[in-house]
Amino acid sequence: MRHIIEKAEEVLEEFGGRNIFETAENSGAKVWRRILGGLKGFYICENGSRYIVVNDELDGVTAAVVCAHELGHDMLHRELSVGGIRENTLFLSSDKTEREANLFAACVLISDKTLIEELSYCRSIDALAANLGFPREIVMYKLETMNYKGYKFNLGDIRNNFLK
Numbered sequence: 001m002r003h004i005i006e007k008a009e010e011v012l013e014e015f016g017g018r019n020i021f022e023t024a025e026n027s028g029a030k031v032w033r034r035i036l037g038g039l040k041g042f043y044i045c046e047n048g049s050r051y052i053v054v055n056d057e058l059d060g061v062t063a064a065v066v067c068a069h070e071l072g073h074d075m076l077h078r079e080l081s082v083g084g085i086r087e088n089t090l091f092l093s094s095d096k097t098e099r100e101a102n103l104f105a106a107c108v109l110i111s112d113k114t115l116i117e118e119l120s121y122c123r124s125i126d127a128l129a130a131n132l133g134f135p136r137e138i139v140m141y142k143l144e145t146m147n148y149k150g151y152k153f154n155l156g157d158i159r160n161n162f163l164k
Contacts, residue, residue, distance in 0.1 A: 001148045004100055007075050008107030020064050020108065024052055024071045031067060041066040043073040045081045050074055065105060065138055072104030073097065106141035109134060112149075115142055 015026035024031050030049065033056040036042075040062070041054040052070040054063050073081065077097050110132060122128040125143075129136040143153045 001103065001145065004072075004076065004103045005107055005145055005148070008072075008104050011071070011075055012108055020068045020071065023108065024067055024074075027071070027074070029071065029074050033063075041070050043070040043081055045074070045078050050078070061133060061135070064109065065135060068105035068108050069101045071108065072101035076100050076104060102137070102141050103145060106138050107145055109138060110142045112146065115139075115146065 011023065011027060015023050017023045017026050021031050028050060029052050031052045031054065033054055035057055036053070036055040039055060040058060041052065044051050044053070052067055052074065054066050054070070058066060077100070080097065114132070115128075118128055118131045122131055125136055125139060129139040132139060143151075147153050
C-alpha cells in the first residue's frame with residue numbers, strides 16, 4: 001500500500017491542478033469525455049500516448065472518481081495496458097489492479113487533512129461520504145489508507161466493484 005500512497009502524493013505534488021481532470025492532463029495523459037454506453041471509463045496506453053476516457057454521461061462526482069481511478073491505472077499499471085485494456089477486463093471485483101486503482105483514486109481525491117476535519121462533524125461513514133461529496137466506497141478506501149498510516153478507523157467490507 002505504501003507505493004500507492006507515495007505515488008498519489010507524488011502525482012498531486014508534481015501535477016496537481018484545480019480538479020482531477022486537470023491533474024491528469026498535467027501528468028501528460030489525454031483525458032477524453034465520450035459517450036460510452038454502460039461503460040464508465042477506461043485507460044489505454046498506445047504508441048507512448050496515454051489516454052483516460054470517461055463516459056460523458058456521468059454526473060460530475062462519478063466522472064471525477066472514474067478519472068482518478070483511471071489515472072491510478074496510468075500511474076500504477078501502465079505496462080499492463082500495452083495494446084489496450086479491453087472493456088471486459090475493467091472493474092473486476094477480484095482484480096488486484098482494480099483495488100489499487102481505487103486506493104489511488106481515494107488518495108488523490110480526498111486529502112488527509114480534509115478527512116480528519118470532516119470526521120469531527122460526522123458520526124457515520126455515510127454522513128462522512130455525504131459531507132465529502134464522494135461515494136461511500138471511495139471514503140472507505142481513504143480510511144483504509146489512513147489506517148495504514150497508523151489511524152484506527154473501524155472499517156467494514158469495501159466493495160471493490162462499485163464502479164462497475
